[in-house]
Amino acid sequence: MLIVGWIWGLLFAPEDAVQGNSYRIIFLHVPANIFAQMIYYFMSVCALMHLVWRVKLAAYLIKSAAPIGAMITFIAIFSGSIWGIPTWGTWWQWDARITSTLILFIMYLGILTLHGAFSNLEKADRLMSILVVAGVVNIPIIKKSVDWWSTLHQPASISVSGSSSIDPSMLYPLFISVIGLGFTLISLGILNSHSYIFTREKNKRWVSEYV
Amino acid sequence: MFNLAFNSFNEILNMDDHGIYVWLVYSIGIIVIITSFVIVRRRIKNIQNKIKIKNASS
Numbered sequence: 043m044l045i046v047g048w049i050w051g052l053l054f055a056p057e058d059a060v061q062g063n064s065y066r067i068i069f070l071h072v073p074a075n076i077f078a079q080m081i082y083y084f085m086s087v088c089a090l091m092h093l094v095w096r097v098k099l100a101a102y103l104i105k106s107a108a109p110i111g112a113m114i115t116f117i118a119i120f121s122g123s124i125w126g127i128p129t130w131g132t133w134w135q136w137d138a139r140i141t142s143t144l145i146l147f148i149m150y151l152g153i154l155t156l157h158g159a160f161s162n163l164e165k166a167d168r169l170m171s172i173l174v175v176a177g178v179v180n181i182p183i184i185k186k187s188v189d190w191w192s193t194l195h196q197p198a199s200i201s202v203s204g205s206s207s208i209d210p211s212m213l214y215p216l217f218i219s220v221i222g223l224g225f226t227l228i229s230l231g232i233l234n235s236h237s238y239i240f241t242r243e244k245n246k247r248w249v250s251e252y253v
Numbered sequence: 254m255f256n257l258a259f260n261s262f263n264e265i266l267n268m269d270d271h272g273i274y275v276w277l278v279y280s281i282g283i284i285v286i287i288t289s290f291v292i293v294r295r296r297i298k299n300i301q302n303k304i305k306i307k308n309a310s311s
Contacts (some may be wrong), residue, residue, distance in 0.1 A: 063268035
């Protein structure tokens with residue numbers, strides 16, 4: 043599905059009247075940004091579950107989702123930087139959207155580093171969950187940064203509730219790319235959690251029986 | 254909606270001098286995603302092998 047969305051967007055969608063063909067980066071950049079934020083929301087729900095109900099699996103899911111979040115946030119920042127060269131004339135600008143996304147990337151790395159710094163894994167799970175919950179405040183800031191501050195970024199062109207300002211010939215491949223990347227990341231997430239659960243539970247009888 | 258936006262393979266590659274940016278972004282994106290899958294698959298195999306060795310020795 044991701045390949046279909048990208049081929050449609052790269053080869054069949056019409057050229058943008060203002061940005062020319064450089065806008066085709068949108069079919070990777072926008073889905074990557076959407077999932078960079080959604081993965082953090084998912085992690086914060088898991089963090090609350092771990093902190094409130096002590097669900098062990100929730101901590102495992104946070105630890106499995108964080109590297110995927112870091113990876114997709116890196117792609118979002120990288121694609122945005124490259125897109126900035128032909129459209130803005132610069133690859134980096136300390137504007138609100140880019141800076142808050144960079145903070146998100148640092149948050150993902152911080153979560154992984156914090157967890158790796160403790161030999162007591164239960165304590166690491168708890169502290170990691172607290173950090174995830176504290177960092178969730180950054181996500182609405184990323185979303186609203188283009189409305190609250192004057193930035194190089196344009197305001198949102200796509201809306202779930204209202205009408206989108208983007209033409210359907212560009213919107214449909216973008217929509218398919220979002221769904222496709224979502225499925226790709228879910229598969230990666232399942233594999234990563236599989237690996238992490240095995241690592242953490244390797245001394246348990248059910249793992250021995252399963253393998 | 255399903256008409257090819259380019260007339261030749263060269264136009265696809267060049268994209269009015271924006272091809273370098275577009276193809277660079279997609280290449281890096283694909284490499285990063287595929288590498289992530291490879292790393293995770295390898296990690297699963299390693300841990301399964303370790304568990305199997307442990308099971309065989311016990």
